[in-house]
Amino acid sequence: MTDTNLPVSKQCAYCQQYKPLSEFRRRTGKRSKGQSRRGACRDCRKIRGGTPASGLPEKPAPAVSAASAAAKKSAPAGHASAGAAVRQAAEAVSASRAAQHPASAVRQTAKAAPGGGAVQHGPKTAQPKTQPHSRPRPRAGEQRRKPPVTGWPKPDPEDYSALIPSYKGMILMRGHSDKGRRWHQEIDLKLAVTLVREHAAVVVNRRTIRRLYSNKDFRRLILTRDNYTCYFCGLYGDTIDHLLPRAKGGHTTPDNCVCACNLCNQTKADKDVEEFMRR
Numbered sequence: 001m002t003d004t005n006l007p008v009s010k011q012c013a014y015c016q017q018y019k020p021l022s023e024f025r026r027r028t029g030k031r032s033k034g035q036s037r038r039g040a041c042r043d044c045r046k047i048r049g050g051t052p053a054s055g056l057p058e059k060p061a062p063a064v065s066a067a068s069a070a071a072k073k074s075a076p077a078g079h080a081s082a083g084a085a086v087r088q089a090a091e092a093v094s095a096s097r098a099a100q101h102p103a104s105a106v107r108q109t110a111k112a113a114p115g116g117g118a119v120q121h122g123p124k125t126a127q128p129k130t131q132p133h134s135r136p137r138p139r140a141g142e143q144r145r146k147p148p149v150t151g152w153p154k155p156d157p158e159d160y161s162a163l164i165p166s167y168k169g170m171i172l173m174r175g176h177s178d179k180g181r182r183w184h185q186e187i188d189l190k191l192a193v194t195l196v197r198e199h200a201a202v203v204v205n206r207r208t209i210r211r212l213y214s215n216k217d218f219r220r221l222i223l224t225r226d227n228y229t230c231y232f233c234g235l236y237g238d239t240i241d242h243l244l245p246r247a248k249g250g251h252t253t254p255d256n257c258v259c260a261c262n263l264c265n266q267t268k269a270d271k272d273v274e275e276f277m278r279r
Helices: 042-048 063-074 079-100 102-112 189-197 215-225 262-268 273-277
Strands: 009-011 018-020 170-176 182-188 201-205 208-211 239-242 257-260
Touching: 170 189, 182 189, 189 201, 189 208, 215 239, 215 257, 239 262, 257 262
Parallel strands: 170 208
Antiparallel strands: 009 018, 170 182, 201 208, 239 257
C-alpha cells in the first residue's frame, strides 16, 4: 500500500465500528509506522476508563461522584443542612478509600492522632524515640573538665632518660629537609641520647625524637654563632668542621661543630684538635 492509498478509517476492536483515524491513538515504538493506530476508539476508552491496548486493568468507578450525588438528593434546603450533607459525603469517600487502600488509612489515622503520637497496630507497640547521650554543658563560670590522661604522660622535650627503645634497640628520629620534605629513620639509643643532650634534637615521645635543624639551617646557625671566624687561625671562615672527627665517633651537633676556614678544614682532616694544634 502506497502513501496515496492510506486508509481514512479504522474498525474499533471493541465496538466493531469504522471510525476516522483521529479517534484512535497513535502507536509508539521503533517498528510503528506513521499511520498505525491503536485498537480502541475514543468512546471505548472513556467507557472502559483506560487504554485497552495497553493491557492495564480497568479503573473502578470513582466513589466520589456516587457519594456526592447521594448527598445532593438527601440534603434539604438550607446552608447548615448542605454542610452536613457535604461532611457525610466526605466520610463516605474516606471510608471507600480506606477499604481499597488499608495502608494509607493507617497513616492518616496516625497523623490525626492527638499529640502526633504513633498508633499501635499489630503485636508491636511503638516506643518513643530516645535522644543519644550528650555531654552536659558547663554552667556559666564553671570550667570544662579535662579528660583523664591515659597511657604514658608526655615526657619533657629535653629529658633523654625517658626514651625507651624498641625490641631491636632503636629509636625513631624524624626531621625535615632543606626543601621542607619530611623524613624519618631509625637510630640506636646511644646516638639518640647524644643528640638530645647536645641540643640537636628533642624528645617527642618515649620512642621518637625530632631533629631540630635541616642542613642549611644548621650551617647558618654555626657560622652565625662563631661570627664567620675560624676556630683555629682566627681568619674568615665559611665552612664547618667537627672537633671530634666523624671517623672517630663524632656527631653533627652544635657542641661538636665549629666554624673553620677552608685551609684549616682541609689540613685538619680526621685529626684530633690537640694533635692539629701541636703542629
